[in-house]
Structure formats: C-alpha cells, structure tokens
Amino acid sequence: SQKIEQNSEALNIQEGKTATLTCNYTNYSPAYLQWYRQDPGRGPVFLLLIRENEKEKRKERLKVTFDTTLKQSLFHITASQPADSATYLCALADDKIIFGKGTRLHILP
C-alpha cells in the first residue's frame, strides 16, 4: 500500500539556522508533491508544489527538492525564525491527495 513518512515527529532548530525536513514515500508515483504548514487548531495552508520533472523549487526562504529515484523530498527553511514554528505536512498528489503525518518544527530563540 502507499506510504508516506516524514522523518521525525518533532524537530528543534536554533533561530537563524536552516531547518531541513524529509518526506519519503513508497509504492507511489505521484504527479507532484506539495508542502503545507499547519498551526495548532487551524487548517493546513499550502506553501509549495513541485512536479515530478522538477528537481528544485524556491519561494523566499523556502526550498523544496524532489528526487523521484530516491522517492524523497526535502523541505528547507533558511534563516529560520520563531514564527516558522509549526507543523509541516508533505502531500503526494495524483487523483487523491494523501498526507504524511507531519513534522512539528520548533525554532528556538
């Protein structure tokens, strides 16, 4: 069955450093992969999308890579700030959109 794994439940990063989150998947060939941010008690908010034929995508301090051979996506936040603290979800999309369990990121001042 299809499986998505995000590398850790929680990640603590010092302010100003780069946070790197990992998303691995098996038994799936997604057309594209998405990353979302979710704050406590709120709905997820879309951040970035990367297609299967793209290696890298950037948006301000965010960068996403997509390696279809390794079946892995990396999500980077550079110059991290306490306001970046949230849960980050990766999602794989074809006909359905299915989500990983998320990684809770804490940026420590």
Next chain:
Amino acid sequence: EAQVTQNPRYLITVTGKKLTVTCSQNMNHEYMSWYRQDPGLGLRQIYYSMNVEVTDKGDVPEGYKVSRKEKRNFPLILESPSPNQTSLYFCASSLRTGETNTGELFFGEGSRLTVL
C-alpha cells in the same frame, strides 16, 4: 474573499444521532475532499469528489456518507455516529482541471466533533 466554510466548528453529540457537517467553497473548484485528523495518525482522507455527482472513497470512508449535488457544497453525513468518530474534520477544495491546475488544496477551519 476566497474561502472554504465549514459548519459547525464545534459539536458535541451522542452515539447514534445523525449529523451533517456542511462545507461550502466560493472558488468554483471542481475537486472537494473531507479529511479527519487524529493525534499520531495525521490527516486521513474520508471521501473526495472530482466534480458534481462524482464521489469516491478515500482511506477511511466507513461510517460516513457524502453527496455532491452542486459544485460549491460537499456535506459530510454521519448517519449513526460512534465515539471512534470523535475527531477534527477538515474540508478542502482545489482546482483540478487541465494542465494549468496545481491541485493546491484550500482548507476550511475545521470542525471538532465529539461523540459521547
């Protein structure tokens, strides 16, 4: 303002009492979906709809029904709620046609349901 609206936001009910959670979007999106979110289990898809009158099961459809009679609305029906359906529910929509769509999901604010 582009949005997905869910109601009710909070509900406490009792086992077996039928309830409906409404979802409406004002973005003319073809695709709509319901998810439930539980601690340690993440977001799991219940049902989705690619367009009007087209619905499909997600990963956890048991105990739920949906309908898509019009493009903007996608209600979630619990015919006979049970305590294991206590959860946080999210409705989402996206533009899903042609080569130009991104599939980016827009989520509602969530409906927290407690079944006693």
